[in-house]
Amino acid sequence: MIEIKQYISEVIHAGLAKLEIKENVLVEKSANSDFGDFSSNIAMALAKTLRKNPLEIAKMIQSELTIDKKIISDHSVTQPGFLNFRVAKLFYQKTVTEIIASADTFGRTDTGKGKNANVEFVSANPTGPLTVGHGRQAVLGDTIANILEWHHYDVTREYYYNDAGRQMRILGQSVTARYLDQVGQEGDFPEDGYEGDYIKTIAKEILERHGDGLSPEDRIFRTYAEELIFADIKNTLEIIGINHDVFSNEQTYYNTGAIDAVVEDLRNKNLIYESEGATWLKATALGLEKDRVYYKSSGEPTYRLPDTAYHRDKLNRNFDLIIDLFGADHADTYPDVLAALEALGIDIAPIRVLIHQFVTLLKSGKKVKMSTRKATFVTLEELIKQVGPDVVRYFFIMRSMNSHLNFDLDLAADQSEKNPVYYLQYAHARICNIIKNGAEKHLAVTGEFDSALLSDDAEISLIKVLTEFPEVMATALENMEPQGIANYLHHMSAEFHKFYASCRVITDDHDLSTARLNLITAVKIILGNGLGVLGVSAPERM
RNA sequence: GCCCUUGUAGUUCAAUGGAUAGAAUAGGUCCCUCCUAAGGAUUAGAUGUAGGUUCGAUUCCUACCAAGGGCACCA
Numbered sequence: 001m002i003e004i005k006q007y008i009s010e011v012i013h014a015g016l017a018k019l020e021i022k023e024n025v026l027v028e029k030s031a032n033s034d035f036g037d038f039s040s041n042i043a044m045a046l047a048k049t050l051r052k053n054p055l056e057i058a059k060m061i062q063s064e065l066t067i068d069k070k071i072i073s074d075h076s077v078t079q080p081g082f083l084n085f086r087v088a089k090l091f092y093q094k095t096v097t098e099i100i101a102s103a104d105t106f107g108r109t110d111t112g113k114g115k116n117a118n119v120e121f122v123s124a125n126p127t128g129p130l131t132v133g134h135g136r137q138a139v140l141g142d143t144i145a146n147i148l149e150w151h152h153y154d155v156t157r158e159y160y161y162n163d164a165g166r167q168m169r170i171l172g173q174s175v176t177a178r179y180l181d182q183v184g185q186e187g188d189f190p191e192d193g194y195e196g197d198y199i200k201t202i203a204k205e206i207l208e209r210h211g212d213g214l215s216p217e218d219r220i221f222r223t224y225a226e227e228l229i230f231a232d233i234k235n236t237l238e239i240i241g242i243n244h245d246v247f248s249n250e251q252t253y254y255n256t257g258a259i260d261a262v263v264e265d266l267r268n269k270n271l272i273y274e275s276e277g278a279t280w281l282k283a284t285a286l287g288l289e290k291d292r293v294y295y296k297s298s299g300e301p302t303y304r305l306p307d308t309a310y311h312r313d314k315l316n317r318n319f320d321l322i323i324d325l326f327g328a329d330h331a332d333t334y335p336d337v338l339a340a341l342e343a344l345g346i347d348i349a350p351i352r353v354l355i356h357q358f359v360t361l362l363k364s365g366k367k368v369k370m371s372t373r374k375a376t377f378v379t380l381e382e383l384i385k386q387v388g389p390d391v392v393r394y395f396f397i398m399r400s401m402n403s404h405l406n407f408d409l410d411l412a413a414d415q416s417e418k419n420p421v422y423y424l425q426y427a428h429a430r431i432c433n434i435i436k437n438g439a440e441k442h443l444a445v446t447g448e449f450d451s452a453l454l455s456d457d458a459e460i461s462l463i464k465v466l467t468e469f470p471e472v473m474a475t476a477l478e479n480m481e482p483q484g485i486a487n488y489l490h491h492m493s494a495e496f497h498k499f500y501a502s503c504r505v506i507t508d509d510h511d512l513s514t515a516r517l518n519l520i521t522a523v524k525i526i527l528g529n530g531l532g533v534l535g536v537s538a539p540e541r542m
Numbered sequence: 543g544c545c546c547u548u549g550u551a552g553u554u555c556a557a558u559g560g561a562u563a564g565a566a567u568a569g570g571u572c573c574c575u576c577c578u579a580a581g582g583a584u585u586a587g588a589u590g591u592a593g594g595u596u597c598g599a600u601u602c603c604u605a606c607c608a609a610g611g612g613c614a615c616c617a
Contacts, residue, residue, distance in 0.1 A: 028560085298615075330612090355546085502582085
């Protein structure tokens with residue numbers, strides 16, 4: 001389909017050349033198929049410079065077009081000056097053969113060939129179970145990684161967490177307090193402590209394993225909590241089909257001296273100063289709004305400093321593309337990190353920052369602020385157990401990352417049986433079943449068939465959708481948004497179900513049956529590949 | 543107060559500046575002697591407000607209103 005657009009664009013260019021006009025030509029899919037399959041607004045764009053009615057210009061261009069009837073069967077001019085083109089059936093019919101022949105390569109580009117990409121996502125600190133909110137980022141990140149892999153990038157999925165700061169210290173203190181409670185001592189629960197019941201469970205496990213004589217100073221409270229929580233996080237990710245290749249953490253960068261190096265290198269550039277007992281980054285000198293603290297007066301660094309060291313390291317690992325997927329709360333903070341890196345003379349061009357909006361949790365119709373600390377969350381695991389991984393993934397992929405989406409667990413459970421993902425999976429299962437029935441009647445899909453037999457309206461509409469797949473996948477890569485793929489697959493499934501209702505595949509007509517079996521096999525290939533990229537299963541039966 | 547997102551059917555979401563604003567769900571009305579009715583057909587229903595740019599605006603700009611996030615020596 002990309003070729004068709006290009007072909008039309010070239011045809012118009014040639015026409016314009018005869019008229020001695022130079023202008024960029026834009027060809028797009030027609031919104032309404034009554035007008036044709038593609039249209040160009042070139043005449044409207046030229047109206048101003050030529051000082052002519054766009055309709056006249058369109059007619060003028062039309063009369064100069066030289067068109068291959070085997071590709072474009074018909075063209076017309078309509079108000080207010082659109083040039084319309086209808087693609088020949090033959091072109092569509094041939095596409096089915098092409099899809100079956102190229103199978104897994106249909107719709108891929110070589111954009112990522114020989115290139116390495118790093119996608120950092122989830123990156124939740126191990127202070128509690130993953131919530132529905134984290135789920136959004138987890139699914140988005142993994143699917144974006146899949147899209148990159150589809151286009152031949154070699155992808156590293158990375159999880160970075162802060163394990164040296166205040167949050168983990170408070171986690172340890174919270175566990176200590178619960179432990180002391182359980183051994184009958186007065187536990188001093190920290191003010192900003194983690195209130196979830198899982199903290200009590202961890203404390204209980206420590207009690208069972210290590211007895212009641214531990215000192216409140218013992219590091220085991222923190223390390224054991226981190227270990228258990230991380231195991232839980234990894235388990236949750238695994239059941240939704242997500243596996244990170246690399247886990248990196250803040251502590252490493254202290255150990256290797258990378259953090260000191262960042263400060264020293266910036267100091268050499270006069271971008272570090274001390275004030276009120278703290279160490280500051282002179283961010284204003286880098287064009288930012290205000291200076292930022294690197295080391296608090298307590299001597300503890302802020303997250304910003306290790307993050308900078310971490311990104312410096314990531315850039316040094318020579319990725320061609322680095323995706324940072326953050327929640328909206330980070331929108332204001334990454335510019336500091338990028339500015340510091342640039343000041344260090346590092347090329348930050350490979351970095352692409354993606355920001356997604358938050359999930360608002362609704363409980364009995366009311367908004368609840370999700371907080372790990374206050375334990376006001378629905379865990380991702382809970383949700384997956386209730387509705388299944390496919391529904392969870394599709395739920396998040398359907399929405400653009402910019403939408404502030406509302407999440408009501410009761411509603412989600414209620415509606416899970418009507419989840420649109422089943423509509424796609426059902427189409428796939430139906431196809432598999434028909435192919436099975438065909439095989440029983442010794443009808444095989446070989447790619448050898450008379451494509452001209454596929455001329456029913458429902459068949460042509462279905463094939464048209466198939467031809468759009470490469471463009472959908474290319475756009476997904478450009479925008480780094482999986483959403484378009486979900487919309488597309490839904491549209492394709494709808495066309496398939498319509499086709500199913502009006503055209504019977506297995507009949508006494510051997511040739512027609514074979515042609516239709518090839519057609520639905522092409523649908524199965526694309527649906528299967530698309531669902532694969534979304535990380536959603538493509539069942540053979542439901 | 544300043545900055546970033548976002549306001550579209552009753553609800554949850556779509557729509558590279560284009561033609562009649564799409565789905566899903568909820569509500570009407572139909573269709574299983576036929577490859578899975580987890581389906582199909584059909585009906586009804588929406589661009590926050592006020593300006594501006596443009597041949598053309600849901601899309602771009604300005605103001606206002608509303609929601610979420612940020613403006614920490616929290617991450």
